[in-house]
Amino acid sequence: MHRINDTLSQLQNQIQAAACSSERNANEITLLGVSKKQSDEKLLEAATSGLIDFGENYLQEALAHQKLLADFKLRWHFIGPIQSNKTRAIAEHFDWVHSVDRLKVAQRLSEQRDQNKAPLQVCVQLNLDNEDSKAGVQAKHASELCRQINGLDNIQLRGLMLIPKQRNNYKAQRTIFAQARELMHKINAQNQLNMDTLSMGMSADMDAAIAEGATIVRIGSALFGPRS
Template identity: 55%
Template sequence: MSTIPESVAKVRARIREAAQASGRDPQDVQLLAVSKTKPAGALREAFACGQRDFGENYLQEALAKQAELADLALTWHFIGPIQSNKTRALAEHFAWVHSVDRLKIAQRLSEQRPAQLPPLNLCLQVNVSGEASKSGCAPAELAALAGAVAELPNLRLRGLMAIPEPT
């Protein structure tokens, strides 16, 4: 079993190789470590290896880790499904939200983003393969959703997120 420093080094090496193979600068690739279900101590160890961005999809677990790791300069990403009753905590405690699939959620995030924080970075979730088991807006609805979200004052539309079927 690999240690966290070994795992981080291996992933960064793979990123470097893939970036170079595609003619990209490896410095332009950002690694998001999915830290759900991992203890705060493991995140602290990854931080010591240079990892700064962490993705969580269980809100209560994330908030506990954020409190425990408040002494570290971490960037928190929410990567899970969003319920309307969770938007205030997301708007207050995260720098990124990766799974917005409807305007109502985006509006709530914008309204609830504290004024002293920079705009919330947002990725729209698209159900590219049309699977009933997956969340996300339909590709045909994407342009309208993106246009409406881009107009919201406390959000910064940064891109798309999709989990296509394996084939």
């Protein structure tokens, strides 16, 4: 029987080991549970087991999950593609958005964020493999987009998010994650920014991502078990 409490502990131990081998502090790395298409029972078990950060791809499902877990003090991350007509609800109901890849979307999130709330924490999604099937900004356009987003009100630009092609070789995994890390440092220097977040790495490549500086790792079925 899949027990989320056990798998959460195992994943935390894996993060600790990967951080240690890279001479990093594991406390700097957030485990983000990707809860899309998971049952209410599994979400409740995860929250009860101490998971704080939940990542959602689909807005309506996410709002239902938030209602279900309203009694827990959680952080909600939107990590899916963003349609312009969904920005108001995202701005109103989430703490983080990882998948901004257009200035228009960032502007709408800024305008629609309640000024009485803490600024919406935002990452720019990269598409370093230039895949037509995936969202994200190409590396050559990332610096200018970050510069433009940084000047907006009610949101705080925190860093970059990456969903690379699947790579089964550890060295190849590290290479693409290193590109994201180096790009963030370059953008910071070019624009006098202080981005500090790299949202990258899933269950199959988490160790490589941590070795290259990931601060948020996104884990779905490895934590929750098979999706409904």
